[in-house]
Amino acid sequence: MVEINLDHIYKQYVGNDNYSVTDFNLHIKDQEFIVFVGPSGCGKSTTIRMIAGLEDITDGELKMDGKVINDVAPKDRDIAMVFQNYALYPNMTVYDNMAFSLKIQHINKAEIKKRVDNAAEILGLEDFLTRKPAALSGGQRQHVALGRAIVRKAKLFLLDEPLSNLDAKLRVSMCAQIAQLHQRLKTNMIYVTHDQVEAMTMADRIVLTKQGTIQQVGTPSELYNQPVNKFVAGFMGSPSMNFFEVQLHDDKVSTLDKKLDVQVPPDKLAILRDKGYDQKTITLGIRAEDIHTDQILLQKFAGAQVNAKVEVSELLGVESMLYVMAGPHEFVAKVNAQNSHRPDEKIQLAFDMSRAHFFDLASQETIN
């Protein structure tokens, strides 16, 4: 059983006026697959490197099973790390790359062989054990890097953007393999990525960070469906959520030019009024998949219809991505590909306002 606690962790690099990580609090439960995600420079690598012991912690406590490990040397932390650039030893065979850390620990040869063979079997590397890294594909090299972590039987795996050197197709299959590996090994894993799709598909819980500060911690569905603020709403999901500055009046929200003038369902209206937003300007957020062009749905959501002009239509397969303009307001709808539309065509769309999100204009926090 392994539990990891990050309590009020701060990081300030020498010579850097700003904190790279600010008041980072997280309790990682046994066997959890945690994904750190966020834009470049938000402090993901810094945090994972502090957990590995490769960076000092400026303030706060890092605990493993209740014991503070801030000053424990990296080699004594029972943590295995897999890097983006694989960091394999080029002159060693695959077998020796995987065996290296065990040899240093003076583990006996028979045990080393057992562990390396086991890792090779898990990762499908049995036929490559005598090769050097240069004679492997990118995916195979990443498997060796994972194998080195597996043989150590570490309590915690840290994976820092391990797939970013691989092509898109290989990334998808490696994602699935890493998720399976997690099931099989039953260890804690922390996985760093800037790709929200990877985060959504792999994580038990996602930690979304912006400029060194956690924005939200939760399951993929929580971050997608109940974002705490506009940043989380916009970061999770592809394409990004559509946002409009609107005013609340009567039972509607409208843009100033009334190009968008849609009814708000009673439950959401009650919350907005209760919180004092009547006649105030707020941000409306709606995802592309909650905007429709089907006749039946246009009727169903008759109070939330919008007239727009098609700019671009992208066929994705069963769905199309429609980039449209309602006056000066640009937004995107993901619609059934059978409803084909051409550029410059004038169309009607309907917002499913039961799926709409509202954000305070100043704080950008979700109104709920």
Ligand SMILES: Nc1ncnc2c1ncn2[C@@H]1O[C@H](COP(=O)(O)OP(=O)(O)OP(=O)(O)O)[C@@H](O)[C@H]1O
């Ligand atoms: N050695 C360093 N000295 C000073 N500042 C640093 C150092 N390493 C990182 N930083 C700063 O700390 C902040 C967080 O960097 P970090 O590499 O942790 O971000 P990241 O989220 O992992 O980014 P990326 O996705 O681009 O790898 C950045 O502003 C970066 O410039």
